[in-house]
Amino acid sequence: IKKALIIGSGIAGIAASIRLAVKGYQVEVFEANSYPGGKLSQTDIGGYRFDAGPSLFTESHLVDELFILAGKNPRDYFEYQKLEAICQYFWEDGKRLTAWSDIDRFAEEVETKLGEPAKHTREALRQSAYIFQHLAPLFMERSLHRLSTWTSPQALQSYFKMGKLGIFSTMNQANEKRFSNPKLIQLFNRYATYNGSDPYQTPATLNIIPHLEFGRGAYFPKKGMHDITISLFHLSKSLGVKFHFESKVDEILVENGKAVGLSCKGKRFLADIVINNMDMVNAYKTILHAQKQPKRLLKQPKSSSALIFYWGVKKNFPELGLHNILFSDDYKEEFNCIFKKRSIHPDPTVYINVTSTMKPDDAPAGCMNWFTMINVPNNQGQDWDGLVNEARWHVIAKINRMLKTDLESLIEVEETLDPRSIELKTSSAHGALYGNSSNNRFAAFLRHANFSSDIKNLYFCGGSVHPGGGIPLSLMSAKIMCDMV
Ligand code: FAD
Structure with a gap:
């Protein structure tokens, strides 16, 4: 029986473990954290539950496919519903708009609210x-x-x-x-x-x-985004995959041009194939440091990062849905700040994700769990403490203006995630959310391949390799990779 070792239990690492187990491999996953899922995890703060990272779920069939591959009915293990209203949009001048999933209804809404012909x-x-x-x-x-x-x-x-x-x-x-x-x-x-x-x-x-x-549809998992991780993690374990938590891999072992295993906590683990789910830039700096470095690929500009305030808010705001956008008045300058000045615009676009609108037990009665996020540059050593303090003030002022409230007095619990902590928790280079950015037309060709052309039996999956970041593409990377094995 052939053996596969996977480094990282991000969503692509878990998906790969399922696919390889179904192929008949004996699979072990090594994860630095004490929990599975990487960016797709959750956090509980004083009676409020928050999905820690991703909030938008598309291409749900890619998750179902993994259950089907394992001979199970996905609906027995993982439930989700299609969103009728995808997003609530707010502008500073008081205009509001609902993006309905029904295209005709959305086009009519746009014509009525913004005067742009539905066609x-x-x-x-x-x-x-x-x-x-x-x-x-x-x-x-x-x-x-x-x-x-x-x-x-x-x-x-x-x-x-x-x-x-x-x-x-x-x-x-x-x-x-x-x-x-x-x-x-x-x-x-x-x-x-x-x-x-x-x-x-x-x-x-x-x-x-x-x-x-x-x-193709925007969805919400009935138990929250984190259930994507948990249900697939359970599926993987039911197929016999062994998970080692708090097990940071130190090195991929290479002998005579072949990956033969890995070392972790001073021990050697041998296998027929090794799969890396860790961010590629940091992987080449650490677990592949002794190998030939694909310098051009590693130098590609990274995607933006995020600043997130997890706020427990002791009031119900009926105008908010699951996904809400409070737009900046100067979008061009906002992106100029993120990608050129590498700073944060004083009028940022604010995204508020409120899962308690779909899953009431995510917040105490009469309260809401606000995952409040703005796009920020990735970490290049900026003064983040200063930037975060300033941005918090601007975000609260904007919400107060646009939702006519006094937010500070309503915040019961609070935690913050910034590019530094994203990198610390998930090992994502510079805290970028999606690996390389797609800011030039060659970006798709400059992502790392799903296999190593120098080292035999070494494969890659996750948001920093082809085809790119986000849950659907990360799941696709596992599929493309496993099809090659
Ligand atoms: P990652 O989640 O990057 O996990 C990698 C894992 O490897 C981690 O668990 C890490 O601990 C582990 N690891 C690293 N080094 C080692 C080592 N040496 N040894 C052992 N383990 C190691 N996507 C969407 O589709 N929709 C969204 O709405 C969305 N919003 C996002 C919002 C935020 C704030 C963030 C952070 C991301 C968002 N994304 C979104 C992107 C999405 O989360 C990622 O693209 C996807 O989860 C990446 O999965 P991955 O498999 O690459 O692994």
Whole structure:
């Protein structure tokens, strides 16, 4: 029986463990933390539960697929519901808008509230679906580092459509061309942040993202986002996978050009294959430090990071849904601050995720659990204590203005997560949320492959390798990787 060792129990590490166990491997997972899930974890603070990182769940079938692979009915183990209202949008001038998952209803809402003809919204979402249809099979479902991908029928079809797929303009340019209302341009530009990029730099190809929400669906797991981790962790264990927690791997063992195992806490563990789920930049600095370094790939600019305030708020705000966006009045300058000045804009776009609107036991009665997040630059040694203090003040002032409240007096419990603590907890280089940014049109080609071309039997999965960051792509990375084994 063949043996596989996995470094990291991020969502891709867990998915890989399930896929390899199903293939008949004996699998062991080594995790530095005392809990599984990496970024996809949770935190309890004084009677409030918070999902610690990801809050938006798309491509739910990728989770179901793992249960099905293991011969189980996903609905017996993991439940989720489709969101009817995807997001509540708020602007400083008092305008509000609900993004309904039903495209016609959303397009009508946009026309009524913002005066932009409904057909423009419908057309934008049709274009988003078109990009998805042509690029997903090529960039998301296969390795870009195998010749067979480039000679596949899908690839040949896509070559003729490159112009229409938005490679030659930025997301903002494409959205400005399509819409006349600046608020709607802003709303569609926001999708660049779904993989930590800048809409004023990233190619319009990223207009693929709205289709994930509107075309394929946005969901909420009934027990919260953390249940994605927990249900898959239990599935993995039921297949015989062994997890070692508080077990930080020191080195991947390589002999005669082959990965033969790993060392952890002074012990050697041997295996037929080794899979790394740890962020690649930090992996090359630590567990692969003695190996040849792919310098160009490691130098690629990283995605943005986040500053999060977990606030227990002792009041109910009926105007808030699960996902809420309080937009900045100067979006361009906000991204200029994040990606060029590497600082935080005084009027940041504030995202408030309130799972207690869906799952009331996440907060005491009459209260709400606010996961309040702003996009910030990744960690380059800025004065974070100063930046966090200042940003907290700006965020509270903005919420007070826009929701007409006095938030400070309502905050019962509070914890903060910033780029430094994200790196500390998950080993993500510079605290970036999604590995490399997609701010240039070559970014997709400059992610690390799912296998090592120098070291045999060494494979990679997770948000810092192909096809990229976010839960769906991390799950895809595990699938692409396991298909190669
Ligand atoms: P990670 O979660 O990065 O975990 C890696 C694991 O490896 C960690 O547990 C770490 O402890 C372990 N490890 C590292 N080094 C070692 C070592 N030497 N030995 C042993 N173990 C080690 N995605 C979405 O789809 N939707 C969202 O709404 C969303 N929002 C986000 C918000 C925030 C604040 C954050 C932080 C991320 C968000 N993401 C979102 C991105 C998503 O969380 C990640 O892309 C995804 O979870 C990455 O999974 P991964 O498999 O790469 O592993």
